Amino acid sequence: AQSxxxxxxxxxxxxxxxxLLRCNYSSSVPPYLFWYVQYxxxxxxLLLKYTTGATLVKGINGFEAEFKKSETSFHLTKPxxxxxxxxxxxxxxxxxxxSEKLVFGKGTKLTVNP
Amino acid sequence: xxGVTQTPKFRILKIGQSMTLQCTQDMNHNYMYWYxxxxxxxxxxxxxxxxxxxxxxxxxxxxxxxxxxTTEDFPLRLELAAPSQTSVYFxxxxxxxxxxxxxxxxxxxxxxxxx
Numbered sequence: 001a002q003s004x005x006x007x008x009x010x011x012x013x014x015x016x017x018x019x020l021l022r023c024n025y026s027s028s029v030p031p032y033l034f035w036y037v038q039y040x041x042x043x044x045x046l047l048l049k050y051t052t053g054a055t056l057v058k059g060i061n062g063f064e065a066e067f068k069k070s071e072t073s074f075h076l077t078k079p080x081x082x083x084x085x086x087x088x089x090x091x092x093x094x095x096x097x098x099s100e101k102l103v104f105g106k107g108t109k110l111t112v113n114p
Numbered sequence: 115x116x117g118v119t120q121t122p123k124f125r126i127l128k129i130g131q132s133m134t135l136q137c138t139q140d141m142n143h144n145y146m147y148w149y150x151x152x153x154x155x156x157x158x159x160x161x162x163x164x165x166x167x168x169x170x171x172x173x174x175x176x177x178x179x180x181x182x183x184t185t186e187d188f189p190l191r192l193e194l195a196a197p198s199q200t201s202v203y204f205x206x207x208x209x210x211x212x213x214x215x216x217x218x219x220x221x222x223x224x225x226x227x228x229x
Contacts, residue, residue: 009154032215034217041222041223042222042223043118043204043206043220043221043222043223044157044204044206044218044220045220046217046218049215049217051215090156090157094215100145100162100164101147101159101162101172102218104156104157105156106154106155106156107154107156
C-alpha cells in the first residue's frame with residue numbers, strides 16, 4: 001500500500017523568496033513520484049516526476065524536486081517565487097513495476113505575496 | 115488536439131435526481147479515471163478503466179456508475195444524488211505503457227452542487 005503526506009496545507013511566501021513544499025511518501029515497493037499543479041478553476045497538470053536515475057528532477061517553470069530514499073521524501077523547491085506560482089500543488093505516488101493508479105496527497109495551497 | 119474535455123462545467127442537482135458527467139479524450143489513451151476533489155482532501159479515485167469494456171472501482175465508488183464503450187468516452191453516472199456528492203469532478207487519461215511512469219492528463223473539471 002502507498003500513501004503520501006504533504007506537510008502544510010497552506011504555505012505563504014513573498015515574491016522572490018524560496019518556495020519549499022514538503023512531501024513524504026510511504027511505499028512497500030520502489031516508488032515513482034509526481035508533483036502536479038492546479039491553477040484556480042483548472043484541472044491538474046504535471047510539474048515533474050521521478051522515475052529512476054538522477055534523484056534531482058527538474059520540471060517546468062523553474063521547479064525542481066529531489067528524491068531522498070533514506071528520508072522517504074520528495075520535496076518541491078523553487079529558488080525565487082513569482083506571483084504566477086500561486087496555485088495548489090499535489091504530490092502523488094505510484095508503484096514501480098506497473099500500476100494503473102496514482103495516490104495523491106491532500107495538497108498544499110501556495111500563496112505568493114507581493 | 116483538445117486533450118480531455120468534460121461537460122458540463124457546472125450543474126446544480128436536487129436531491130434524488132440523476133445525471134451523467136461526460137468525459138472525452140482525443141489522445142487514444144487506454145487508461146481513464148474519475149476523481150472527486152473536496153477542499154483539503156486531495157483527489158479521491160472513484161472509478162477507472164484500462165480499456166474499452168473494462169472498468170474497476172477506486173477508493174470511493176458508492177453512489178456512482180461508469181461505462182466504457184469506446185476508447186474516447188468515459189461517462190460517470192450519478193444515481194439518486196445526495197448532498198455528499200457535492201464536489202468537483204475531474205476526468206483524466208493516460209497512455210497504457212504499463213510501467214507506472216505515465217503522465218495523467220486532466221480535464222478542466224465539473225463542479226456539482228446537490229441541494
